[in-house]
Amino acid sequence: MTDTILKKTNNGQLSTNNETDLVDPEHIVIKGARTNNLRNVDLRLPKNKLIVVTGVSGSGKSSITMDTLYAEGQRRYVESLSSYARQFLGRMKKPDVDYIRGICPAIAIEQRVTTGNARSTVGSMTEVYDFLRLLYARIGKFYSPVSGQIVQKHEVADVIDFIKKLPDGTRGLVLIPFPKKYKERTLEQELNLLLQKGFTRVQIENETLRIEDILEGTEKRFDGKQPAYTFNEKGLHILIDRFSTSGMGDSDWMRLADSVNTAFYESEGECIIQTVDDARHSVHDSDTPSTVNRAPLTVFNNRFELDGIEFPEPTPQLFNYNNPYGACPTCEGYGRILGIDPDKVVPDKTRSVYDGAIAPWKGEKYGEWLNALLQSAHRFDFPVHKPFEQLTKEEVKLLWTGNQYFEGIDAFFKQLESQTYKIQNRVTLARYRGKTTCTTCDGGRLRQEALCVKIGGKNISELTGVPLDEVLSFFQNLELSEHDRQVAKRLLLEINNRLKFMVELGLGYLTLDRISNTLSGGETQRIHLTRTLGSNLTASMYILDEPSVGLHPRDTGRLVKVLKELRDLGNTVVVVEHEEEVIKNADFLVDMGPEAGVHGGNVVFAGDFST
Secondary structure: OOOOOOEOOOOOOOOOOOOOOOOOOOEEEEEEOOOOOOOOOOEEOOOOOOEEEEEEEOOHHHHHHHHHHHHHHHHHHHHHHHHOHOOOOOEEEOOOOEEOOOOOEEEEEEEOOOOOOOOOOHHHHHHHHHHHHHHHEEEEEEEEOOOOEEEEOOOOHHHHHHHOOOOOOOOOEEEEEEOOOOOOHHHHHHHHHHHHOOOEEEEOEEEEEEEEEEEEEEEOOOOEEEEEHHHHHHOOOEEEEEEEEOOOOOHHHHHHHHHHHHHHHOOOEEEEEEEEEOOOOOOOOOOOOEEEOOOEEEEOOOOOOOOEEEOOOOOOHHHOOOOOOEOOOOOOOOOOOEEEEHHHHHHOOOOOOOOOHHHHOOOOOHHHHHHHHHHHHHHOOOOOOEHHHHHOHHHHHHHHOOOOOOHHHHHHHHHHHHOOOOOOOOHHHHHHHOOOOOOOOOOEEEOOHHHHHHEEEEEEEHHOOHHHHHHHHHHHHHOOOOOHHHHHHHHHHHHHHOOOOOOHHOOOOOOOOOEHHHHOOOHHHHHHHHEEEHHHOOEEEEEEEOOOOOOOHHHHHHHHHHHHHHOOOEEEEEEEOOHHHHHHHHOEEEEEEEEOOOOEEEEEEEEEOOE
């Protein structure tokens, strides 16, 4: 086999004395590149190295990297796919080059902001939010907004585990509430239906009674013509089964599990366990009526329900503001709505309410609204002379909502909206309208039920609204049970890796809910780099266009570290860069020039930085 011998010319280009070039597994060989202003460039680049391409502006850096290397690498990768897959992918024009050998599948990370979608955020670009949705769906806990208690959904296994933890010899009952769903049924009709289903006993006030005795009229306190649902409120329960924890075998536990399952089914989700304390009565006694000492009821529910609120099943769609199921119904997942802009209503927050901080209440026409507040402020101790910026959240909210002594800003604008037939009212409304935070979700973009799910005391909206370095610290110090940690192990690894990469790239000040089209070119490129590192691709070629743009010099070292990590995964990293520290850390340096435009397009130098 004949080796290809390349020699460096006076202008830094490489030429060959053997026209029959062979594929070099260790290098990417470019022959005769003439894209844009390139002047028949020959170049030999080492694979799996950090390669920096530098030179004056217009010297051909982007032409050799983006328009030649990336274009050919992407084109060949697409051509290797099936014809069915190719129809969904864009074709790239073949660059003007004699040939390129040994090229890898190419990924370009450019500076320009690639999306104008108002729903795209830092979290969705880096896929961190997708992992957060999965995390909250898997281990998140519902907390009731009324009582703050955890909302739990019990399974049959939870009830059996509870019974198994009772002391040996404990006797008890499996009960369900008396039906209340069918308002038209009488007690007699409901009891007859229960007999047909195989139930024979009920319990009220710790006393077990036969259904047949009630129907025969021996129990005078029950009127069979009364509505059945009223007895639910009186504490009437249906006896499903009895148990004793002493000497129970596998068949006994299976029977008890079937009884618990029946309880959940017949009661539409509720099962009650009550232990019996009086040892003189056997739990299997058939004599009725029987009154024994019984412990309080332990209620299990297989529905997400607490404090009269029924919560939905926690699924990833519940935390997706791009899905109608999870999005806030008011703002439709945008987090902002067109309404009265608080910043326009109070343009100068250094002023107090007395000094005219509320702009629409200035002047003689609407001054009566302000006078009503000033005259009654002493009744509820409102500080009218305090600067608006020093007011508490509760005091600001009071200004908007009002109370029994004065009507607030909301009532003022509602009155204007009710009289829009007057042109002056329409003008006033237009003056103070703007995009403002959604009052329903408070900018969280999600429906209220999704914001009731928390991990470590925080809901998903609270995490997306704080800087990335704080989010990383939260997950690094997060304490979970052993079960939750095993369930979330892989998700936490992906989340922590991506957050760590972003913080290392100097993006710790961003938030996950930051809109993508508000990012600078350098920020966008570094975010794309984070997603790339998180994907763990190997044997690929990454081409970056000046990733240090907008980066503070102290953070350049972090960028170099990340680029080297990407290289160490087995990738070829090509960087167009002017930053000296990045150039010094290059494994291979290419200098384009010598000047710009028609005076450039040549390789001035190609080799190690040390040479």
